[in-house]
Amino acid sequence: MPAIECRNLSKYYGDVRGIEDVSFAVEDGEVFGFLGPNGAGKTTAIRTMLGFLSPTSGGATLLGHDATDPVDSRRARERIGFLPGDPGLDRDRTAAAFLDHQAALRGESSREDLVERFGLDESRRIGDLSRGNRQKVALVAAFMHDPDLLLLDEPTSGLDPLLQEEFAALVRERVDDGASVLLSSHVLGEVAALCDRVGVLRQGHLVAVESVSDLRSRGGKQVRVRIAEDVDRSDFEVRGIMNLRVGETVSFTWTGEYDALIDLLSRYTVRDLDVVDAPLEEAFMTFYDGDVPGPTGNGGAGGAPGDDARSDTAAEPAGDAR
Known part of the structure; x- marks a missing residue:
């Protein structure tokens, strides 16, 4: 149970x-x-x-x-x-x-x-x-x-x-x-x-x-890659790439399959490559795009009035099992 x-x-x-x-x-x-x-x-x-x-x-x-x-x-x-x-x-x-x-x-x-x-x-x-x-x-x-x-x-x-x-x-x-x-x-x-x-x-x-x-996997991977050739930003504006930045290094969040990422990078001479988990915050925010439908008349509110990390009253002392 x-x-x-x-x-x-x-x-x-x-x-x-x-x-x-x-x-x-x-x-x-x-x-x-x-x-x-x-x-x-x-x-x-x-x-x-x-x-x-x-x-x-x-x-x-x-x-x-x-x-x-x-x-x-x-x-x-x-x-x-x-x-x-x-x-x-x-x-x-x-x-x-x-x-x-x-x-x-x-x-x-x-x-x-x-x-x-x-x-x-x-x-x-x-x-x-x-x-x-x-x-x-x-x-x-x-x-x-x-x-x-x-x-x-x-x-x-x-x-x-x-x-x-x-x-x-x-x-x-x-x-x-x-x-x-x-x-x-x-x-x-x-x-x-x-x-x-x-x-x-x-x-x-x-x-x-x-x-x-x-x-964590919802947030994808953070990729930083240093490429020998000049890079055209449009080459990296493809499905699976978010938060793209192009400069001395190319950095982005990758949300696609690894094979597709390897295919993309294989077109270039890669001098340096770093792939790490994206911050958990990015994964968490995927749940906060748009509105969750709720019953009519609730004004879309979630939680009790004032329900937050400080909203408990003093009615039940910590650990009080009464």
Whole structure:
């Protein structure tokens, strides 16, 4: 049974579409990435899956439990680590007091190790902490009971690069131990480094589910070639070439078959050739040409009003499985 299974999950806010007909599964031991810009519906999808929002239609199961059933979803959340996009931490408590409260709900088997790894000073009042240090508190709360499933909404927000690397290592360790992860992000590099597959959300619709390698292939290859002869730009204005630049070197994005590229270059004396993957951003943007059709009356909106990386309310503290 998948760790997460969504079946035509929809959430509307009046006439405004949050998400619509979202269907996908996260397998045991998989890191699944939710990709999309702010407002795409990522946070709405996660909160609806967790039972914090009632779906308009459709359903979801987490660890085999029905997310739409209050009792059953509560059982699931005991085995889940949840990190909201904007953790609602009690600013008047110390980090230690907040984590003590979370530990009383679910346990704290890994707390000491996590506090040390993230360099968290538990004695400080949360209201006095920087954004990055508040994120550390939330991460410790989400991971410290060794959950079977982690739902992480923009988990590296506010973390410096070294701590981002520490977070990535932690995710890999937990997956090696059998956990499953759903990670929401608009940072493509983060998703590419950690995830096995990605789901691309656009205006509340899941427009693709594919492996990271397949996503990369959409962007094609970046080609830089130095040619001995003078080059006429029109010779390279052919099918499969995008973003053409002609100068001392000829550079372009190639989206065609390799044989066709070799045939094209074989006409010249090639002095130097460099072929690399195109940036993931180029692949991602292929999903954002044109509009996704939506129901009448929704104004084309995607995501809840204000649904972005900062749209979680303080209703559910980080990792709170209640």
